[in-house]
Amino acid sequence: MMKQDIARWSVAVLATVVVASSAWAAIPIEHWTQAGGARVYLVQSRSLPMVDVQIDFDAGSRRDPADKAGLANVTAGMASRGVRASTAGPALDENGLGEAWADLGASFGASASSDRMGFSLRSLTDPVLLPRVIALAARQLGEPSFPAEIWQREREQIVASIRESNTRPATVANQAFAASVYGDHPYGARPTEISLAGIGVDDMSALYQRAIRACRAKVSIVGDVSREQADALVNGLFARLGAQAGGVACAPLPPVPEVALLTQPVATQSIPFDSAQAHVLIGQPGIRRNDPDFLALTVGNYVLGGGGFVSRLYAEVREKRGLSYSVYSYFSPGLHAGAFSVGLQTRPDQAAQAIAVVREIVARFVQEGPSEQEMQAAKSNLIGGFALRLDSNRKLLDNVANIAWNDLPLDYLDTWTAAVDRLTVADVKAAFGRVLRPQAMVTVVVGARDKAP
């Protein structure tokens, strides 16, 4: 039934989440490093009999070899397609694993983003149930079988879905935008039929051997467990990874190059496409997550195009001109300078008008910064709504994992509202002026037409 619902607006929500890191009140984060090297971050949340665990590794797609784009993603996907026989039990195929998780009323899965490969566990904390959940998760984490015939099938299905998605204007726009913004940097790479053809299950095993080790793990836990239980839980999860030599001493992984800045004007890429809407993306490389102006840019972007129904882009493009249902801007800070992006979709004959409006708004914002009034409104929302970032275990987990992954101080959340409050119009203006170069932004427009259809 909810499938049928029409949310009034959705993309800007995503945009806000991407840029805003997060926070909560005085909820203590317990942190320790295990003998095996795993760094553990725990928030005890005792009101519901459940626990969420997130395990992150430096094994995201930024480390994919140039000719094997998609390796991290497919490795994460294949990690749930079977476990091999071991002293812990007989082999389980993909269906056996699926049934086992359903029987436990729990879920465990992996996914990869540009920076991380992450494993997520959600389970009830019943004392009879939880040990079985941990034992199964440990096998899946430590003993994936990567069956070649299943990979063959998965690859065919992924290729088919890539071809399908290439018939959509949004995909074409995103690919052209990523290629132009990131150049040869792996942040801009996308899996293709050719890159997938070059990936074998041995590549997955090798990546796994190298990266999925306790000594490289950041483990975030939120739920109804004590510190002792959490420590035992993490030991249990890594029990099937433990045989590797080296122990705590993981050799550092090789560095990944930085994203090259765009400094010269780039011609607008107009890609013909037969669609009901033109898709527009405008942007350039933005910031790394450890940029000192991260917070100033977060607050500024709220004003520019991140703040729900009250941003400048929303007011000018949607409210005043009715040009687009969705219009947004966001930063995607990561270990490297992820893109600053502005996006919208509009009737093909209105694309040129919408692009002109957006460019004007972005250029003026970079030049002048927010008004005092806008700055106050942004602070009211971000500071006043601080508790909304932490009011479920799921949200808490995202926050803890953010602190863990980015090596933020454990009191990051406790100091967050004060740090936002200290920011001034001048700080935001200076940050935008330093980071964004409106004259050197990439513009991609797919499916524009000069005349009305």
Place this chain on the structure above:
Amino acid sequence: MKRFLTCLWLLASLGSWAQTPPSISRFTLDNGMEVIVKPERRAPTAVHMVWVRVGSMDEVDGTSGVAHVLEHMLFKGTPSLAPGEFSRRVAALGGRENAFTARDYTGYYQQIPSDRLREVMQIEADRFANNQWPDAEFTREIEVVKEERRLRTDDNPRARLYETLNAVTFVASPYRRPIVGWMNDLDAMTADDVRAFYRRWYVPANAVVVIAGDVDPLQVRQWAQQTYGAIPSGAVPQRKPRLEPRQSGMRRVELKAPAEQAYTVLAFKVPGLGAAALRGGDIPEEARDALALTVLSAVLDGYRGARLERALTQGPARVADSAGASYGLWGRGPRLFTLDGVPAKGRTTSEVEAVLREQVARVARDGVSAQELARVKTQWVASEVYKLDSLFSQARVLGSHWALELPLDASERLVALLRDVTAKQVQAVAARYFGDDQLTVAVLLPQPPDASRKPRPAAGALRH
């Protein structure tokens, strides 16, 4: 076998926990508006929602989409709030907000720090009662809605297929029209169409306020009386039943659209679960069937490695890249049980259709195993706990139960009822409801993009 035992044990041990009655207050204001409050003190936040028992199914031909357009216009002001001011106020309170329109209902919500609850109650009551805007606001916003339709439907072949499927599956039921509206109806819509729909349906006795979070029910009651309670009462319009006549014969429909993959959906008309079944006492036969259909849907497609995935998407002779089953047992209108699939390379939608139907026939022939039955019940029991993690989803469940005139604890009761469903009942519904006569099949026929507008990479741009 060990897993099966774990599973049964889990079902037994979790039952008591999940059935702990939640402390929910429910009361009716003098003007007929209802208020539901669920205190939940894990964090200093609250969710505030207004649900109106009106959706696209209450529209008539020629003004399809008006319920959703009205939802957009509720953000355009009152005599005391300028257009867009509502959103600026909510933002200033630290809040997040949105709204949604479905076939059966329309909802508005704000997530806020709980100490700002009174202020959102004031402005939400104001716009519920006094929504007002100049024609120029409508003229701009209707263009936004058209862009929304282009984004969600016109450029989305599978969404267009579902739109087409509904238009053919239903003849008399208003479920045949898309929620967003036909484009031509949006083109022809007037500001007064929207105002008339608002005046007719936005009356206090046709709405509920749902509040969940760190709040005091007694205090909320007082504020509700001061805000929502001050709205003049009005008569809830009579609703015409517009029941769907019994279908007697298979229907087929095809849609050509630019795509790479074909796709097919099979929609079978089936009964739903009325409120009566949840109020204790005898359960009507159709309601029993609705429960068994819910189990059937989960056995077919409720977990990784369930029957459809195994039969259609695995092995050297696989016919599909994906396959699914879906059934929603609650709604104001007629219910469908759908099967769907994307053919694998070199396979056809006819083959997918045949194997999907064969999987249901297999259940009708051989039944389901005790393990499967226990497994899907375990998942429901566990998910009742997980659902409590989100304040928003708790409020949403209460609002939708109210909108569909179900008891507020309908979900808990449903889980209890589902535990009693037997393998034999599942087998019986698989045999009863999946013949040809109540079936509509929709097929997406992928077309290459218009040759004259074939996408071509700009030189030096598409590097990957």
